[in-house]
Amino acid sequence: MGIRVQCVTTRDGYDEFARLPFRVYGEREAWWPPDIQNEIALLSGRSPLSNHLELAPISAHKDGQLVARVTAVVNRRYIEHWNEPLGQLIHFEALAGQHEATAALLEQAIEWLRERGMRAARTGFAAFLDYPYAIDNYGALPSFLLRGNPDYYHRYLKDAGFFTEKGQSDYTAELTPEMRSHYEKIIDDVTGQGIKIESWREHGFLGAVDSWTEVTNAAFARHWGWNPITRAEVRPMMASLRDSPVADLSVVALADGKPVGTVFSVPDLTYVLARVRPGVKLDPARGGGTRGALINIGVMEPMRGRRIATAMASRSFLTMAQQGMRYAGYTLVHDDNWPSRRTAESLGAHVTGNFVTYRRDLTFER
Numbered sequence: 403m404g405i406r407v408q409c410v411t412t413r414d415g416y417d418e419f420a421r422l423p424f425r426v427y428g429e430r431e432a433w434w435p436p437d438i439q440n441e442i443a444l445l446s447g448r449s450p451l452s453n454h455l456e457l458a459p460i461s462a463h464k465d466g467q468l469v470a471r472v473t474a475v476v477n478r479r480y481i482e483h484w485n486e487p488l489g490q491l492i493h494f495e496a497l498a499g500q501h502e503a504t505a506a507l508l509e510q511a512i513e514w515l516r517e518r519g520m521r522a523a524r525t526g527f528a529a530f531l532d533y534p535y536a537i538d539n540y541g542a543l544p545s546f547l548l549r550g551n552p553d554y555y556h557r558y559l560k561d562a563g564f565f566t567e568k569g570q571s572d573y574t575a576e577l578t579p580e581m582r583s584h585y586e587k588i589i590d591d592v593t594g595q596g597i598k599i600e601s602w603r604e605h606g607f608l609g610a611v612d613s614w615t616e617v618t619n620a621a622f623a624r625h626w627g628w629n630p631i632t633r634a635e636v637r638p639m640m641a642s643l644r645d646s647p648v649a650d651l652s653v654v655a656l657a658d659g660k661p662v663g664t665v666f667s668v669p670d671l672t673y674v675l676a677r678v679r680p681g682v683k684l685d686p687a688r689g690g691g692t693r694g695a696l697i698n699i700g701v702m703e704p705m706r707g708r709r710i711a712t713a714m715a716s717r718s719f720l721t722m723a724q725q726g727m728r729y730a731g732y733t734l735v736h737d738d739n740w741p742s743r744r745t746a747e748s749l750g751a752h753v754t755g756n757f758v759t760y761r762r763d764l765t766f767e768r
């Protein structure tokens with residue numbers, strides 16, 4: 403009995419590990435449950451991302467109960483791309499009042515990274531794997547994909563030697579008639595300059611998915627925290643969305659027939675994916691069938707500054723309005739990404755949620 407920290411290696415262990423969020427968030431009025439099968443596939447090395455990762459899921463039990471978990475990751479693509487021996491701690495979740503067990507868990511995860519030559523650890527940002535920690539809106543339904551962690555996570559992480567490495571914001575725009583006319587005007591201006599703006603459905607969905615991969619790799623090449631991705635891993639992730647509203651809400655911009663910008667957007671997925679207690683009424687600006695979200699936007703460098711991003715997002719937001727949505731999210735912008743912040747502001751969006759990514763330097767002994 404007492405505290406036991408160990409690497410998880412069995413199918414039952416993965417299952418227990420993947421289900422911990424139900425004990426952290428399960429009593430909330432509304433929350434996004436994890437995709438258990440997907441998570442187990444990743445933990446057991448059967449995900450399309452697995453070829454690029456070495457990972458160790460680690461759990462902390464107290465008196466026989468799972469109380470905290472984290473997965474230590476050596477992400478070879480990140481390390482090669484940035485030439486930085488930085489390890490990542492993903493899947494971090496912990497119950498309240500488990501300071502000692504959580505400290506032991508994080509120490510073991512750091513040790514695992516150190517043994518593999520990592521000189522820093524990051525938690526709260528890794529392409530396709532991890533998202534930042536919320537610093538406001540505690541208890542409310544977060545935007546799709548984002549964390550709605552409890553406030554005490556910050557105490558656990560700072561006591562374990564982490565510091566804030568990056569701040570991020572989530573924006574929301576209200577799709578008023580005035581904003582919709584503004585969006586139409588921007589699209590007219592940009593298409594008048596010879597840029598074609600098409601939905602992924604108009605462009606051909608599977609071709610648009612490949613264009614998204616190429617444009618994203620080019621546009622995000624120097625974007626903090628990102629690492630290159632491949633068509634082979636993106637195709638299976640996106641293929642099932644072909645006949646969904648994603649195909650109408652996501653956008654490609656073409657110059658001389660070539661893709662120069664892409665947007666990936668989703669409809670309001672609250673009633674498809676979230677758990678909402680019966681009778682609970684959500685703030686329409688946060689979800690409940692009224693808030694679509696732009697998840698990713700990129701424009702190739704030589705084509706920037708021509709309002710292509712604003713026009714693509716405008717097209718996506720207008721389609722959301724046609725589908726009955728009243729708000730549009732513009733999800734997760736680094737605080738120092740001024741081009742993206744300005745794009746959000748041009749779309750009439752305001753900051754509605756704040757997040758941080760943590761880092762711990764392993765070369766400096768505390």
Ligand SMILES: CC(C)(COP(=O)(O)OP(=O)(O)OC[C@H]1O[C@@H](n2cnc3c(N)ncnc32)[C@H](O)[C@@H]1OP(=O)(O)O)[C@@H](O)C(=O)NCCC(=O)NCCS
Binds near residue numbers: 621712748
């Ligand atoms: C962010 C990004 C998509 C903007 O694309 P873009 O087509 O150049 O943007 P637009 O021309 O539509 O400009 C939108 C607003 O940003 C402003 N802006 C554009 N580039 C800027 C820059 N380098 N610095 C400051 N403001 C800038 C524009 O002036 C415009 O504001 P305005 O309407 O008040 O005049 C593009 O810079 C990009 O792909 N960056 C890398 C990937 C990325 O960061 N994506 C967003 C992740 S959240």
